[in-house]
Amino acid sequence: MSSAPIPVDNNEASGALAHASHRYVNRELSWLAFNERVLAEACNTNYPLLERVRFLSISGSNLDEFMMIRVAGLVGQVQRGIERRSIDGRTPTQQLSAIRETVKELNRVQQESWRNLREGLGQAGIHIADEKRITSRAYNWLKTYFVQEIIPVITPQAVDPAHPFPFVANQGMGLLFNLARETTGEQVVEMVLIPSGLPRFVRVPGDDAIYISIERLISRFADHLFPGFTIKGDGAFRVLRDSDIEIEEEAEDLVRTFRTAIQRRRRGQVIQLELEQDFDPAAEHLLREHLGIQGAAIVKTDGMMGIAGLGDIVEEDRPDLKFDDYTPRYPERILEHDGDCFSAIREKDIIIHHPYESFEVVVDFLRQAAADPDVVAIKQTLYRAGHQSPVIAALIAAAGAGKSVTAVVELKARFDEEQNLLWASQLERAGVQVIYGFVDWKTHAKVSIVVRREEQGFRTYCHFGTGNYHPVTARIYTDLSFFTADPRLTRDAAKLFNFVTGYVEPRKTEGLAISPIDLRETLYAHIDREIDNAAQGRPAAIWAKLNSLTDKGVIDRLYLASQSGVEIQLVIRGICCLRAGIDGLSENIRVKSIIGRFLEHSRIWAFANGYRMPGERARVFITSADAMSRNLDRRVEALVPIRNRTVHDQVLKQVLLANLLDTEQSWELEPDGSYMRVQPGEKLFNCHLYFMTNPSLSGRGGALAAAGGVPTLALRKGAS
Incomplete structure (x- = not known):
């Protein structure tokens, strides 16, 4: 039975809060400070121009995720009346107030940074044609592209009592058009949702790099979409929704539960509505009414909407505006052993420092294990493996070669749940024993075990990582990959796997x-x-x-x-x-x-x-x-x-x-x-x-x- 709360004197409570704020920094505000540092790199003139655009894009992507997860959680606490205080003593309401002030300033700096970068891009021959005049050749190409490639994909929908208000997906973007029928003068409101499969920016072919954002392309040629109507005005908007997934501990079928939760996430509560600065007030009221934005932030943008999308422009083939290419080194120690990972590890422990040293050595460790007739078993944790994973391919090959392969696939890896479900399905079909671990704990440890039959008996080789088995992030994340055949650590690693797969808690470890x-x-x-x-x-x-x-x-x-x-x-x-x-x-x-x-x-x-x-x-x-x-x-x-x-x-x-x-x-x-x-x-x-x-x-x-x-x-x- 819980005890009754102890009455606290107001002065004493105020003193406790002051004490907490003196000792600790608020978690959410500290994260926003981190994103400010990321955004500051967009202004760092020591970096090549497109790399600065990349930092700006990353700051936008970071902020989107922060809103969809952290802010969504606080909004949920406020709506449910939960008064859980942060480490620095703030209530959820107080945190939201401070967050929104900081986010407002971040948004302002992002737009200011984009205006400066856009000017620099223009001087470097990369033009963003959103609001500017373009050559007749570019105009004609864009018009043809719109008619042939865009109109067949988009679907205008009237917004009136006869049509249900369309669902706007998470991170979805759309446009509202105020139209007048030319024959009768009748006023019509139409919504065009931009499918996620369309490019964020469209590039005009040719040596001159001319880009136009998809929302401006639709707006510029909307008269081809609405023949017989006069366009009185238009405005773009963007929606962010609560994207956290909560799984009940008593879930009976974890895979089915996650499939349902992923679908539910796409329809989560609206957390932020982003509008163009001059968005029509009546249209704004319409969106507020139909989106159900109680507790949501309204952001008015006077520049680029969806800053994260600028990553598309970074892909422009201009090496002179990017960091010099860097090719990771392959560890010479393994080459000295003719590429035999096991021989090199058996000689002594080795650590690989990514991205300066190649992630390929991690993949080769598993590929060699899959092909080696003396390898009898492989065990692998998988948190994030990417969309095209050579690690998954190696595990499938090993199972096909008749080896005992166990994969611990973490379904709760945020935003990778769907991909991990796909990998789990492929692995199971290949004969891999797939384990999902604990319902209420994520398996975040990065461990790989290879058991090999040798002259002296079975020997176990281990890989311990600080990062994920992800070949793309391994090129940009600094991480450590530690390989060892130390029996003390390999025995501990086996106990860790038994803990995850069979809930057998290790009573004693020798190093881990x-x-x-x-x-x-x-x-x-x-x-x-x-x-x-x-x-x-x-x-x-x-x-x-x-x-x-x-x-x-x-x-x-x-x-x-x-x-x-x-x-x-x-x-x-x-x-x-x-x-x-x-x-x-x-x-x-x-x-x-x-x-x-x-x-x-x-x-x-x-x-x-x-x-x-x-x-x-x-x-x-x-x-x-x-x-x-x-x-x-x-x-x-x-x-x-x-x-x-x-x-x-x-x-x-x-x-x-x-x-x-x-x-x-x-x-x-x-x-x-x-x-x-x-x-x-x-x-x-x-x-x-x-x-x-x-x-x-x-x-x-x-x-x-x-x-x-x-x-x-x-x-x-x-x-x-």
């Missing part, structure tokens, strides 16, 4: 920490050991690289470590609810965020262990988990100790240290939760450029010595 079993407790124990070392006057330091830091327990532990004299340096790409540099709370904590050509995604922890950092005796771990409650308590994750000396040095003295030293792409977290771009000073250092131009330690093998080693990195005085 697994959430939600003991990963949190393992991190706490290492933080506490640094606190003890500081108390004993020994060197004490914590370095970490994560995507997000939101868990209150981890933050409070780091605060305690800071107050105990532990020097803490964190590289947190995205959300950070910790406040850094506050006297008496976190004066020994420094937080930075790196935004650049590649998306920082690898997750690393390092603890000084009583010796100066970066030292050989530091405890180093890679992990699939961010420091978020969901990762530590509601997901299956793995924390992997790095014991091999070369791999240890690469992760600590190369990857982590280079991130800490970066000056060209770094932002510093201020005590008030804002971020300031780091001033490079006299010595510029770009960690992405460093990794692109310098070899890794564990992947080079004998080639490393021949190349003269790797430039040594060192902390500047006062940096730790």
Whole structure:
């Protein structure tokens, strides 16, 4: 039986909220600050022009997802009367108010950035013809294209009592037209929904790059769509809907439940209605009435609608306006073994640093396993594998070759649910044993096991990753792929799979920490050991690289470590609810965020262990988990100790240290939760450029010595 709530004095409650806001940054506002940093790269004149457009597009895509998931969740809480407070003490209503003010400013900056970039594109010979005069040749081509390619696809629908209001899908875009019949003067309102299969931008063929957005193309040639009518006005709109999927724990058939939930998501509650700035008030009222937008945000746009769609223009074949091509290195150590992954791993552990080193080695590991007659079993987790996955193909080939293949397919990978259902179906048809894991926990650990028959008996090889088995993101996400045949870790990996497939909870592991079993407790124990070392006057330091830091327990532990004299340096790409540099709370904590050509995604922890950092005796771990409650308590994750000396040095003295030293792409977290771009000073250092131009330690093998080693990195005085 639950106890009655304890009455709280208003002054005491106000003090508690002030205390919370002093200690923590709001999760949602911190995410918006991250997207502001992404958007700032669209204004970075050090980048090629089309790369700046790409950053603008990414900021738009990010913001759409934020609205569809995070804001939708808060709107739902408000509508259901849930007063769950955020880490900084705000109610859902208070958070929504602050979010909408920030989003309004983000939208303004996005449009301003687009106007500047559009002007630059025009000067570079890439023209956006939305509102401008175009040549007669381009006009005639567009008119023909519209009549032959667009009119057959779109369907105008009258909006009146005789016609049901059409359904507007999530991220759907459409136009409303006010028409007058030429013979009678009768007023008619027509809606044209833009099918998702149409291109966001249409390019006029020819050497000169002329683009027109699909909504402006329809608007410009609408008289061909409505013969016999005079067009009095038109306006474009766009809809975002609640896209989160909630699955009840008692779901009996997980696959069927997800198929239904995916369909339901397409019809979720409207969260945002985006309108052109001069949208007709009567037409706006019509949309408000029929879309049922209670609690939704109304955004008036005076420029480009659907900023994310600008990614289409980035595909223009103008290498002079993009980053120089980069070809990832293939690990020489594996080439030294004639491409035999197992022989190279058997010799000693190896770590691959993506995207600087090729993801192909991960695929080759599985391809070789599929073709090797001595391999008897493969086990693989799949969170996001992409639309054209060589990993899936390798697993299917292995099953076809008669090997025992088990795939743990995570259906709850947001926005990849449909693709994962398709992969699961294909894998099952090929004879792969497909497991969906837990209903209420996501399987987020990135693990692959290959069991091979050798002279000394069965030997198990493992791959542990910080990122997904996704060949496209592996070209732009910085991640680590760790290969090992260490029996302690391979035995632990087998226990992890048994936990997911058979719910057999490991009673004891030899190296791995697994959430939600003991990963949190393992991190706490290492933080506490640094606190003890500081108390004993020994060197004490914590370095970490994560995507997000939101868990209150981890933050409070780091605060305690800071107050105990532990020097803490964190590289947190995205959300950070910790406040850094506050006297008496976190004066020994420094937080930075790196935004650049590649998306920082690898997750690393390092603890000084009583010796100066970066030292050989530091405890180093890679992990699939961010420091978020969901990762530590509601997901299956793995924390992997790095014991091999070369791999240890690469992760600590190369990857982590280079991130800490970066000056060209770094932002510093201020005590008030804002971020300031780091001033490079006299010595510029770009960690992405460093990794692109310098070899890794564990992947080079004998080639490393021949190349003269790797430039040594060192902390500047006062940096730790």
